Amino acid sequence: MSTPAGTISPSTDAAPNTDEDVRWAGTPLATEHWLESAGGFPPGGIGTCGAAAEPGAVVATARGHQLTRGQLAEVLAFAEFLAGAALGADERGQVEQDVTDAFTDSPKRALRSLRQLAGGVDRVGRLSPIGRAQRRLQALTTTYLLELRRQSDGQELSPLMATVSRYNPVVRYRATAGIVLVADALAARMEQHRLVLSLTGDAIEAPPSLAEHLLRRADESGRLEFAELAGSELRLLFLRAWIRDLGDSDLASVRADVARALTSALDVDIVVQQVGYRASLDVVSHGDESSPF
Numbered sequence: 001m002s003t004p005a006g007t008i009s010p011s012t013d014a015a016p017n018t019d020e021d022v023r024w025a026g027t028p029l030a031t032e033h034w035l036e037s038a039g040g041f042p043p044g045g046i047g048t049c050g051a052a053a054e055p056g057a058v059v060a061t062a063r064g065h066q067l068t069r070g071q072l073a074e075v076l077a078f079a080e081f082l083a084g085a086a087l088g089a090d091e092r093g094q095v096e097q098d099v100t101d102a103f104t105d106s107p108k109r110a111l112r113s114l115r116q117l118a119g120g121v122d123r124v125g126r127l128s129p130i131g132r133a134q135r136r137l138q139a140l141t142t143t144y145l146l147e148l149r150r151q152s153d154g155q156e157l158s159p160l161m162a163t164v165s166r167y168n169p170v171v172r173y174r175a176t177a178g179i180v181l182v183a184d185a186l187a188a189r190m191e192q193h194r195l196v197l198s199l200t201g202d203a204i205e206a207p208p209s210l211a212e213h214l215l216r217r218a219d220e221s222g223r224l225e226f227a228e229l230a231g232s233e234l235r236l237l238f239l240r241a242w243i244r245d246l247g248d249s250d251l252a253s254v255r256a257d258v259a260r261a262l263t264s265a266l267d268v269d270i271v272v273q274q275v276g277y278r279a280s281l282d283v284v285s286h287g288d289e290s291s292p293f
Contacts, residue, residue: 024244027195027198028191028194028195028198029195029198029240029243029244033129033236033237033240034084035129035132035133035136035233035237036129036237036240038125039121039124039125040124040125040127040129040132041077041080041081041121041124042080042081042083042084042085042086043086044086045076045077045080045085045086045087046073046076046077046080046086046092046121047077047080047081047121047124054069055068055069055070055073056068056069056070057069059072059096059100060100060103060104062103062104062107063107064107065103065107065108065111067099067100067103067107067110067111067114071099071114071117071118072096072099072100073121074114074117074118074119074120074121075095075096075099075114075117075160076092076095076096077117077120077121078117078120078139079095079160079163079164081120081124081136081139082136082139082140082143082161082164082168083163083164083166083167083168084167084168084184085167085168087163091163094159094163095159095160095163098159098160099114099160129237129240129241130234130237130238130241130283132237133233133234133236133237134234136233137230137231137233137234140168140180140182141178141179141180141230143161143164144161144170144180144182145178145180147161148170148173148175148180167183168182168183168184169182169183170182171183171186171215172215172218172219172226174223174226177223177226177227179223179226179227179230180230181218181226181229181230182230184233185229185230185231185232185233186211186214186215186229186232188232188233188235188236189214189229189232189235189236189269189272190210190211190214191236192232192235192236192239192272192275192276193210193268193269193272195236195239195240195243196239196258196271196272196275197262197268199243199254199255199258199259199275200255200258200259200262213269214229214269217229217269228273235276235279235280236276238276238279238280238283239275239276239279239280241279241283242278242279242280242282242283243279245283254275258271258275261274
């Protein structure tokens with residue numbers, strides 16, 4: 001029986017170093033997620049371009065303290081890590097100017113904040129993709145919660161997070177639970193749909209109504225379901241790792257299970273969630289993927 005185009009199929013007897021390419025051709029796994037890249041930062045961003053030129057070069061001094069080019073690069077890398085995209089040249093220049101202004105106003109306070117980011121690019125590079133997704137979820141949650149509290153006090157978003165928000169804004173917020181749902185998480189859940197449906201060869205393009213459906217579910221959900229949706233990028237990375245690691249017979253079994261579930265499902269998203277839970281439990285049970293930043 002032939003395999004539908006775009007279906008995740010068992011591996012063939014391809015030559016070494018080409019088997020994985022053949023196995024995932026035409027599926028969402030054929031394209032690397034940016035958190036799976038060698039450095040773990042968005043393509044074209046500061047984190048993927050190596051060390052800053054002359055990182056020790058002093059760009060500003062204030063009351064006996066110094067701000068260096070390398071410290072500015074760490075801030076930019078952190079912003080792009082949260083944004084999930086490389087910033088434009090004008091945006092980078094604006095972030096650098098904002099950091100420099102903050103340093104000039106209060107060098108000690110600015111340097112305390114900068115020390116928390118020191119070495120972050122190297123640390124992210126040493127994490128697994130799942131570890132990076134965990135770190136990113138933690139950082140987005142912590143940072144946005146602080147910003148939302150500032151807004152509730154009548155203050156504007158900080159310049160750094162205003163930049164991040166243009167790429168990855170908060171779309172829902174549970175103040176009582178301390179959980180934020182960002183645009184990237186919603187996109188990751190939609191990508192999970194594409195990936196799960198590709199197991200059976202169904203159309204892998206998410207319907208236009210899916211985002212609205214997920215947001216309605218978020219509005220009506222309890223705390224645990226809302227938190228699960230907020231962590232969709234982490235779940236996606238688990239799912240991608242799990243499927244790649246399946247042997248031929250296990251992959252065939254999963255495909256059959258998903259096909260049966262989809263036949264009777266009233267809500268495809270429930271099937272997607274169940275497959276995601278299964279993947280997460282299996283990956284965690286076979287190894288520690290919880291390395292902190």
